[in-house]
Amino acid sequence: MQETPFCLRVGHLLPYSMSDSNTTNFTNPSTFILLGIPGLEADHVWISIPxxxxxTIAVLGNFTILFIVKMDQSLHGPMYYFLCMLAVTDLVMSTSTLPKMLNIFWFNSREISFSACLTEMYSIHCFSAMESGILVAIAFDHYMAICDPLRHSTILTNSVVGKIGLAVVLRSGILRLPYPFLARRWPYCRTNIIPHSYCEHIAVVNLACADIHISSYYSLFDLFSVIGMDVFFIAVSYTQILRAIFRLPMKDARIKTFGTCTSHLCAISALYIPDFFSSLTHRFGHNVPLHFLVLIANVYVLVPPLLHPIIYGVKTK
Incomplete structure (x- = not known):
């Protein structure tokens, strides 16, 4: 028996007559309609407050990091350059979603053009991959500082840091390009209503009236090849770091050295745990309430930009 298309299954979630007014067949609609958080429409104003x-805290915190690093010459080193890259990435990723989300919550402004939706989709996935790549770079910086401190400054020169940053940008930009291109090629019919607060990839392509296995498989490939490989390289770095720490003769030295890594470990947890949880539940959590999936996806784009300046601001003098 053929499975009912996702676009039909969400029809009962629509709070107004749009489900009736958008039932004509069309291909590549000029606009999509974002529902916000389906099932919690009455609470949108309250949800908008946190x-x-x-x-606001994320914007202020990340701009503060950029300002302090720029003004303090003693911070012009690899670790703080990577922190600046992370701050810029956080600002772009959160700004690509939050203003539109707040428009939905406050003014019921739910329309978004097809091109703007694909641009938002690309920005979210591209800059989340950049965040992951920068965390790998920070792990490498910690590895060099702890395991090979005499060569740290000679290997991680400004030129090398710039090349690492460029490689992170190119990798993320190229590997995430198929998301909007694949989403654009699918035909969309019966509804242009996205049961989400932003143009998340799976939420958009699930509206297509076509076999979207290519998008789904590429998304999984991207998740495990990019995020999975980044987690692997971070794990290898920390394996070597822990071996070096345990070889230190004094307990106080071991604790102090490991303490330099705690901010990075917190940042890793803040990014990867919501990312894996959101990606896997969207694909396999068929019995998970839709509003819960959307809230988890919002946590993924909101929490890391909020926590990164707090984590590094508290732990770094």
């Missing part, structure tokens, strides 16, 4: 607060 969202807006988190966004």
């Amino acid at each position: 969202f807006c607060t988190m966004y």
Whole structure:
């Protein structure tokens, strides 16, 4: 028996007559309609308060990091350059989603053009991959500082840091390009209503009236080849770091050295745990309430930009 298309299954979630007004067949609609958080429409204003607060703190915190590093010459080193890259990435990723999300919550402004939706989709996935790549670079910086400190400054020169940053940008930009291109080629019919607060990849392509296995398989490949490989390289770095720490003769020295890594470990947890949880539940959590999936996806784009300046601001003098 053929499975009912996702676009039909969400019809009962629509709070107004749009489900009736958008039932004509079309291909590549001019606009999509974002529902916000389906099932929690009555609470949108209350939900917007913590969202807006988190966004404000994230913007202020990340701009503060950029300002302090720029003004303090003693911070012009590899670790702080990577932190600046992370701050810029956080600002772009959160700004690509939060303003539109707040428009939905406050003003019921739910329309988004097809091109803007694909641009938002690309920005979210591209800059999340950049965040992951920068965390790998920070892990390498910690590895060199702890395991081979005499060569740290000679290997991680400004030129090498710039090349690492460029490689992270190119990798993320190229590997995430298929998301909007594949989404654009699918035909969309019966509804242009996205049961989400932003143009998340799976939420958009699930509206297509076509076999979207290519998008789904590429998404899984991308998840495990990019995030999976990054986690692997971070794990290898920390294996070597822990071996070097345990070889230190004094307990106080071991604790102090490991303490330099705690900020990075917290940042890793803040990014990867929501990412894997959101990606896997969207694909396999068929019995998970839709509003819960959307909230988890929002946590993924909101929490890392909020926590990174707090984590590094508290742990770094």
